[in-house]
Amino acid sequence: MLRFLAxxxxxxxxxxxxxxxxxxxxxxxxxxxxxxxMSVDAPPEAIAAFRASWGLDDxxxxxYLKYFTAILHGDLGRSxxxxxxxxxxVAERIPATLALTLPALAIKLSIGIPSGIYxxxxxNSLTDRVVMGLAVLGFTVPSFVLGLLLVxxxxxxxxxxxxxxxxxxxxxxxxxxxxxxxxxxxxARFTRSAMLEVLGQPYIRTASAKGVPWRAVVxxxxxxxxxxxxxxxxxxxxxxxxxxxxxxxxxxxxPGVGRLLVVAVANRDLAVVQCILLLVAGTMVASNLVxxxxxxxxxxxxxxxxxxxxx
Amino acid sequence: MASDSLVSLRDLRVAFDGVPVLxxxxxxxxxxxxxxxxxxxxxxxxxxxxxxxxxxxxxxxVTGGVHLDGANILGASPxxxxxxxxxxxxxxxxxxxxxxxxxxxxxxxxxxxxxxxRGVTGSAARAEARRLFDQVxxxxxxxxxxxxxxxxxxxxxxxxxxxxxxxxxxxLLVADEPTTALDVTIQAQILDLLNRLRRETGMALVLIxxxxxxxxxxCEDVAVMYAGRIVERASAANLFAxxxxxxxxxxxxxxxxxxxxxxxxxxIPGSVPDPxxxxxxxxxxxxxxxxTAACGAEVPRxxxxxxxxxxxxxxxxxPELVEA
Amino acid sequence: xxxxxxxxxxxxxRRYSMRQxxxxxITEVTAVAGVSLALERxxxxxxxxxxxxxxxxxxxxxxxxxVPDAGGVSFQGKPMPKPGTPAWRAMRARMQMVxxxxxxxxxxxxxxxxxxxxxxxxxAIGNASERAARVESLLRDVGLRxxxxxxxxxxxxxxxxxxxxxxxxxxxxPALLVCDEPISALDISIQAQVMNLxxxxxxxxxxxxxFISHDLRAVRQVSDRVAVMYLGTIVEEGSPDALLHxxxxxxxxxxxxxxxxxxxxxxxxxxxGDPPNPAARPTGCAFHPRCPLASVQCRxxxxxxxxxxxxxxxxxHHPHASPIAEAA
Numbered sequence: 001m002l003r004f005l006a007x008x009x010x011x012x013x014x015x016x017x018x019x020x021x022x023x024x025x026x027x028x029x030x031x032x033x034x035x036x037x038m039s040v041d042a043p044p045e046a047i048a049a050f051r052a053s054w055g056l057d058d059x060x061x062x063x064y065l066k067y068f069t070a071i072l073h074g075d076l077g078r079s080x081x082x083x084x085x086x087x088x089x090v091a092e093r094i095p096a097t098l099a100l101t102l103p104a105l106a107i108k109l110s111i112g113i114p115s116g117i118y119x120x121x122x123x124n125s126l127t128d129r130v131v132m133g134l135a136v137l138g139f140t141v142p143s144f145v146l147g148l149l150l151v152x153x154x155x156x157x158x159x160x161x162x163x164x165x166x167x168x169x170x171x172x173x174x175x176x177x178x179x180x181x182x183x184x185x186x187x188a189r190f191t192r193s194a195m196l197e198v199l200g201q202p203y204i205r206t207a208s209a210k211g212v213p214w215r216a217v218v219x220x221x222x223x224x225x226x227x228x229x230x231x232x233x234x235x236x237x238x239x240x241x242x243x244x245x246x247x248x249x250x251x252x253x254x255p256g257v258g259r260l261l262v263v264a265v266a267n268r269d270l271a272v273v274q275c276i277l278l279l280v281a282g283t284m285v286a287s288n289l290v291x292x293x294x295x296x297x298x299x300x301x302x303x304x305x306x307x308x309x310x311x
Numbered sequence: 312m313a314s315d316s317l318v319s320l321r322d323l324r325v326a327f328d329g330v331p332v333l334x335x336x337x338x339x340x341x342x343x344x345x346x347x348x349x350x351x352x353x354x355x356x357x358x359x360x361x362x363x364x365x366x367x368x369x370x371x372x373v374t375g376g377v378h379l380d381g382a383n384i385l386g387a388s389p390x391x392x393x394x395x396x397x398x399x400x401x402x403x404x405x406x407x408x409x410x411x412x413x414x415x416x417x418x419x420x421x422x423x424x425x426x427x428x429r430g431v432t433g434s435a436a437r438a439e440a441r442r443l444f445d446q447v448x449x450x451x452x453x454x455x456x457x458x459x460x461x462x463x464x465x466x467x468x469x470x471x472x473x474x475x476x477x478x479x480x481x482x483l484l485v486a487d488e489p490t491t492a493l494d495v496t497i498q499a500q501i502l503d504l505l506n507r508l509r510r511e512t513g514m515a516l517v518l519i520x521x522x523x524x525x526x527x528x529x530c531e532d533v534a535v536m537y538a539g540r541i542v543e544r545a546s547a548a549n550l551f552a553x554x555x556x557x558x559x560x561x562x563x564x565x566x567x568x569x570x571x572x573x574x575x576x577x578x579i580p581g582s583v584p585d586p587x588x589x590x591x592x593x594x595x596x597x598x599x600x601x602x603t604a605a606c607g608a609e610v611p612r613x614x615x616x617x618x619x620x621x622x623x624x625x626x627x628x629x630p631e632l633v634e635a
Numbered sequence: 636x637x638x639x640x641x642x643x644x645x646x647x648x649r650r651y652s653m654r655q656x657x658x659x660x661i662t663e664v665t666a667v668a669g670v671s672l673a674l675e676r677x678x679x680x681x682x683x684x685x686x687x688x689x690x691x692x693x694x695x696x697x698x699x700x701x702v703p704d705a706g707g708v709s710f711q712g713k714p715m716p717k718p719g720t721p722a723w724r725a726m727r728a729r730m731q732m733v734x735x736x737x738x739x740x741x742x743x744x745x746x747x748x749x750x751x752x753x754x755x756x757x758x759a760i761g762n763a764s765e766r767a768a769r770v771e772s773l774l775r776d777v778g779l780r781x782x783x784x785x786x787x788x789x790x791x792x793x794x795x796x797x798x799x800x801x802x803x804x805x806x807x808x809p810a811l812l813v814c815d816e817p818i819s820a821l822d823i824s825i826q827a828q829v830m831n832l833x834x835x836x837x838x839x840x841x842x843x844x845x846f847i848s849h850d851l852r853a854v855r856q857v858s859d860r861v862a863v864m865y866l867g868t869i870v871e872e873g874s875p876d877a878l879l880h881x882x883x884x885x886x887x888x889x890x891x892x893x894x895x896x897x898x899x900x901x902x903x904x905x906x907x908g909d910p911p912n913p914a915a916r917p918t919g920c921a922f923h924p925r926c927p928l929a930s931v932q933c934r935x936x937x938x939x940x941x942x943x944x945x946x947x948x949x950x951x952h953h954p955h956a957s958p959i960a961e962a963a
Contacts (some may be wrong), residue, residue, distance in 0.1 A: 044420045155322055201409065202404060202406060202409045202410040203409065203410055203411055203412040203413070205366060205404070205410070206404060206412075206472070206475075207412070208366055208396065209364065209366060209397065209401070209402040209404075210396065210397040210401075210423065210424045210427065210475060210476075210478075211393045211394065211395070211396040211397030211424070211427050211428060211479065212393070212423065212427065212478075213389065213390075213393050213396055214389065217489065220415075220423075221412050221415075224414050224415075225410075225412070225413070225414055228414075298414065299413070299414060300413065300414060300459040300461070301413055301459070301461045351822035351823060352793075352822055372956075380751070392779050433959060442655055464769075464909045465686075466910075467909065492850065493849075494685035494686055494910055495685065495851075495890060495893045495894070496685060496889055496890065496893050496905075496906045496910070497685075497909065497910065498893065498895075499889075499892075499903060499904075499905050499906070500905055500906070501892040501902075503905050521822065521823060522823075523823075523895075523897045524894070524895025524896045524897050525895040527895070527896070527897040528871070528895055528896065550897075551897040561824060562823060562824065563897065564827075565823050565824045565826070565827035565856060566823065566827075566852065566897070567827070567830065567852040567853055567856035568852075569852060569855065569878070569879055569894070569896075570879070573855075573856060575831050575834070576827040576830060576831055576856065577827075578824055578827035578828040578831055579824040579827075580828075582792050582794055582795075582822075582824075582825065583792075583822070626936065
């Protein structure tokens with residue numbers, strides 16, 4: 001067990017380092033923060049001073065080394081725009097993002113999974129086809145299109161709901177729906193195929209042949225097996241709790257981590273971007289780790305090899 | 312009329328999406344008896360019992376009568392069927408490793424059957440599961456209760472399936488190719504076990520197999536099936552001493568002999584017809600060396616050859632009699 | 636007869652490392668623990684055993700698909716080249732394999748004519764029209780019609796597919812055919828057809844066949860000699876009739892007595908326990924935990940395969956002791 005965790009943690013760390021390095025390099029090669037943050041008419045000495053104070057003139061590898069050592073000391077740098085600690089900046093936005101993504105996750109799970117199960121149990125019926133049709137729509141329509149459509153209908157035309165900002169809980173309704181729709185669709189489809197696969201297995205027939213009532217067969221025999229592949233998808237969804245709302249936050253002007261990222265990238269606010277990316281990579285990797293552990297709990301076959309045929 | 316039969320199948324027919332797969336099965340299982348059902352793939356031997364127990368998927372159309380102690384259970388309510396399955400008629404299947412739920416412990420799965428049919432719960436159910444494990448000869452029963460299917464061998468898993476089937480104290484056990492996926496020496500163990508259990512509990516047995524030898528050693532009566540019908544029925548001894556239907560003769564001739572000179576096997580030419588393209592009249596006629604023009608005209612009805620021995624072939628000499 | 640020797644395998648050993656569990660110890664599994672056999676032109680050697688006995692692994696080593704950890708295989712007097720080398724690739728034309736699952740062995744996207752022709756294409760034999768003619772004649776040889784060449788595997792029955800696999804295996808006129816459970820997945824009447832076909836093809840083409848199966852009846856029908864394997868070694872070897880009527884190794888006796896017989900009523904030897912796990916080999920004779928005749932010697936000393944009379948070899952310390960009634 002220990003060795004398993006150790007290998008996984010090591011891989012996770014390597015992934016995170018790779019993400020951060022990649023971001024570091026690309027950001028610095030793609031534009032000059034000094035020019036973007038200070039306006040174009042700023043005098044050249046001011047720009048030069050800015051660059052010097054942020055160490056932007058040092059060779060790339062030197063900047064990287066400084067950054068890396070700083071991280072190890074817990075210092076993730078400061079925003080170039082307002083000088084505040086990057087960590088503080090990001091941290092104060094997290095609750096706003098979670099205010100969208102957590103309810104959205106709840107929607108995905110509570111709508112996606114039951115629809116998928118129902119569709120599988122009533123395969124080829126009208127309901128099945130309708131649910132699957134909706135699901136296809138759900139995951140092919142990009143979230144910004146859906147978001148804008150919802151705004152158009154509910155905010156502009158009908159005026160029922162506000163179109164942007166974070167002033168009241170009513171402002172959260174449209175973004176949460178937009179976020180939840182795509183995930184619910186994916187989950188519905190996935191759960192359906194996992195269930196169908198399981199329902200075709202011989203042990204389901206055995207359970208019926210034992211006299212287990214059908215509902216109990218589905219609940220006790222089919223679902224636990226269908227959960228195994230479904231957990232992977234849910235793992236992704238949990239992993240993207242922080243990062244998954246970038247587009248939606250932008251469409252709805254929601255002041256969360258996603259919007260901060262967009263603004264910071266546009267400004268080449270290096271420390272902030274890297275901080276967010278570190279956070280995102282960390283969340284994803286942690287959630288994958290949890291999923292791996294969960295597999296072991298859900299599927300006894302993964303826990304140990306066959307003990308062998310000795311009687 | 313065999314009114315004291317435990318189970319009677321009357322003109323049982325099954326069609327999948329309009330294609331007939333079972334074309335009228337009449338069969339009686341006496342209490343405590345052992346009946347073998349033999350045939351090659353597609354003959355319907357498994358479908359017969361899946362249909363009888365209502366285990367076929369929804370798109371199957373099943374008609375006819377399935378009488379358990381006189382009462383017709385075909386099309387009965389789900390609640391009734393759930394009581395019958397496992398409680399009065401139990402069924403075990405071919406590949407024990409995939410017929411057991413991989414995420415539940417074996418003891419739990421057996422205890423589930425005990426709880427459903429014996430009204431016992433908790434530790435009493437577990438104790439009974441343990442006793443069943445002992446009865447079917449699983450060594451180290453206490454530890455095996457907590458094991459998962461993938462931790463046991465094929466033979467042991469089949470024993471667990473049998474234990475699970477016995478949990479409801481059924482009057483009939485239908486074993487669908489129980490040893491096909493197992494090694495020959497383990498097959499011998501399982502057949503031995505089934506015989507012993509029959510003696511101990513007095514339960515009836517239906518053994519479905521493609522292997523004539525397996526069926527002959529374990530069963531008193533044998534029904535040979537081809538293309539959805541029973542083509543010959545006899546006691547095990549008579550079937551092998553005087554096989555009458557050309558298909559039965561062909562099956563026996565296709566078995567490589569264990570002694571005598573090595574010769575070319577008298578293999579039945581051709582193969583089993585596609586159920587969608589079933590020939591008119593006798594389904595076996597196209598492959599039969601003795602066919603006549605009349606064979607393609609009508610489906611032969613069973614003709615009695617001797618008491619308890621009938622064959623559905625126009626060429627048997629006995630006068631037309633429906634098997635009583 | 637030994638001068639007609641085509642292939643000789645001496646003291647083959649094959650081990651695998653298996654990791655137990657998610658992160659557990661590495662155990663070494665000995666799949667084949669010292670097997671020697673000889674194949675002669677135009678003759679069939681049957682290899683019989685149950686799961687885990689190593690017969691399939693032996694078959695693969697004989698073909699050169701796996702390299703033995705010890706011992707060697709020589710084909711027509713020359714040692715078997717390593718897999719992947721050009722010499723080895725050229726040798727594929729001389730030896731072929733037929734597997735248990737005919738559907739799995741065929742590509743569903745190619746017509747059967749294309750698949751039968753494929754070995755000819757790979758080894759650059761003949762031009763297009765010569766190959767087409769050859770495919771037609773092969774189809775006929777295996778009992779299929781030429782027009783069936785344009786079909787796809789899923790349009791054929793199990794028996795027909797196995798015939799296609801055979802035709803493909805014969806395309807390059809191999810000297811050796813290794814058949815690993817070629818008939819177990821087929822219906823009884825189709826098994827008989829395929830067995831007849833194998834015997835016919837061998838008589839017509841003079842190839843050697845290694846027939847691997849768990850079915851003693853089939854092995855007797857098709858083979859000139861039989862070797863019985865248990866947990867990686869050969870425990871008995873001889874002519875099929877002799878083995879069936881006078882089995883000397885206790886395992887062979889159990890195997891013979893376990894054969895289901897229509898009309899048989901006699902006593903049968905029922906072995907206790909399960910087929911053994913190659914990862915946990917017993918000491919001494921591998922069969923001793925299940926052997927009704929096991930003695931102290933059996934627990935400590937591994938018996939070697941020794942001559943036991945004319946044309947018979949047995950690996951047992953007590954090959955003639957028999958307290959159990961023999962089953963006919």
